[in-house]
Amino acid sequence: MFVRQIAIASTLLLASAAFASAQAPAPTRIEQFKNWGAYSYKSGNSTVCYVLSVPTTKEPASVDHGDVFFIISQRPGQNISYEPQAMMGYTLKADSKVNVTIDKKNFVMFVKDKAAWVENAAEEPALVAAMKTGSSMTVKATSLRGTATNYSYSLAGISQALKKIETCK
Numbered sequence: 001m002f003v004r005q006i007a008i009a010s011t012l013l014l015a016s017a018a019f020a021s022a023q024a025p026a027p028t029r030i031e032q033f034k035n036w037g038a039y040s041y042k043s044g045n046s047t048v049c050y051v052l053s054v055p056t057t058k059e060p061a062s063v064d065h066g067d068v069f070f071i072i073s074q075r076p077g078q079n080i081s082y083e084p085q086a087m088m089g090y091t092l093k094a095d096s097k098v099n100v101t102i103d104k105k106n107f108v109m110f111v112k113d114k115a116a117w118v119e120n121a122a123e124e125p126a127l128v129a130a131m132k133t134g135s136s137m138t139v140k141a142t143s144l145r146g147t148a149t150n151y152s153y154s155l156a157g158i159s160q161a162l163k164k165i166e167t168c169k
Contacts, residue, residue, distance in 0.1 A: 004111065031164055034157030037166040049168030051073045051161040055151035056141070063147055065089050070153055072128060074168045082128045082162070084109075086116040091144040099143045100127065102134040102155070116141065132159045 001121040030038040030049075035056070040049045050073040058065045066089015073083050088096050091114055098116035107127045109116035118124045131137060132155075139151040 027079055028062055031161075032076065032157075033160040033164070035084065035154040036157040036161035038161045040165070043075075045166055046076060046078070049165035051158065051165060053153055053158075056154050057150075057152040059150040060147070063149070065149065068151060072131075072139075072162065074165050079129075082124060083120055084124060084127050084131075086139055086141070088114045088141060088143075088149075093142040093144050093146060094114065096142040098139060100125075100137060100139050102130040102137045105130045105134075111141075128162070132162065 006018050018108045025041050027039040027041040030040055032038075036051050038049070038051050040047055042048075052069055052071045054067075054069045058068065067087075068089050069087050071085050071087065073085065074081055075083075081111040082098070084100075086109060092098070092111040094111070096111055097119070098111060100109060105126075107123060107130075108119045110119045118127055134155050137153040137155055139153065141149050141151075143149060
């Protein structure tokens with residue numbers, strides 16, 4: 001079931017990219033590593049690789065969260081290496097922050113529409129490093145309606161998945 005959720009999330013990620021590029025190709029799953037999948041797709045003349053996972057828990061349980069996932073992308077053609085991103089199934093409150101916590105280390109993300117990125121890009125390597133050594137991650141966000149949401153992710157398999165895409169070309 002977990003692999004199915006990851007596949008659905010991956011498809012949704014590409015579907016949103018399809019609006020930007022009418023001929024967005026379907027992603028190819030490279031390999032599944034416990035809770036994290038490694039994927040790739042062609043974008044023009046370059047390849048985009050990413051790892052993706054879905055939350056193990058979503059709170060509050062009483063609301064419809066839509067499809068929520070966390071990705072780390074690698075885009076050699078755009079000189080982007082290991083860019084973390086939180087994707088929500090709902091619009092985030094404008095000017096709010098998304099807080100990511102891994103083993104007492106906190107990272108702040110800025111929001112735009114349904115996504116969030118690390119506020120200080122210089123902290124991206126530290127977030128990825130914390131994910132590789134941590135066991136779990138929590139992501140806290142606020143919806144446009146003001147609902148506080150909380151997601152738990154298992155980090156089992158993240159190191160192997162990232163290793164698989166490190167030579168993405």
